[in-house]
Amino acid sequence: MIKASRLVVExxxxxxTAQDMRRFEERVxxxxEVALCYAxxxxxxxxxxxxxxDIDHYQRFIDSLLTDDIGITMPDSVPD
Structure with a gap:
């Protein structure tokens, strides 16, 4: 199993819209799982x-962002 302790996600x-930005910020x-968030x-x-x-935990987190109706597209990630 791949260990993914820290990732940078774009x-x-x-x-x-202001509403989408606010919903996203409140959620993260x-x-x-979110240690830092930069606008x-x-x-x-x-x-x-x-x-x-691990990578499974990360994938569950990303899936939850995509299904929580916070108005985001598919995020990109790279190892930190």
């Missing part, structure tokens, strides 16, 4: 530092 809202602030500009709106036990 997130872009599907729509750039409540997530224990950026340009092509990527947020960069998250996500801590997970």
């Amino acid at each position: 997130v872009t809202p599907a729509d750039h 602030l409540a997530a224990p 950026t500009g340009g092509g990527v709106d947020y960069m998250l530092h996500v801590v997970s036990r």
Whole structure:
């Protein structure tokens, strides 16, 4: 099993409305997996530092973001 202790995740809202941004920020602030969240500009709106036990835990977290109706597209991730 692949161990993925820290990943950097790039997130872009599907729509750039204040409501979508607020829903996303509230959701990630409540997530224990998110160690850091940076609001950026340009092509990527947020960069998250996500801590997970393993790749399965990380995938469950990403799946929960995508199904929680917080208005994001598929996030990209790279090992930290």
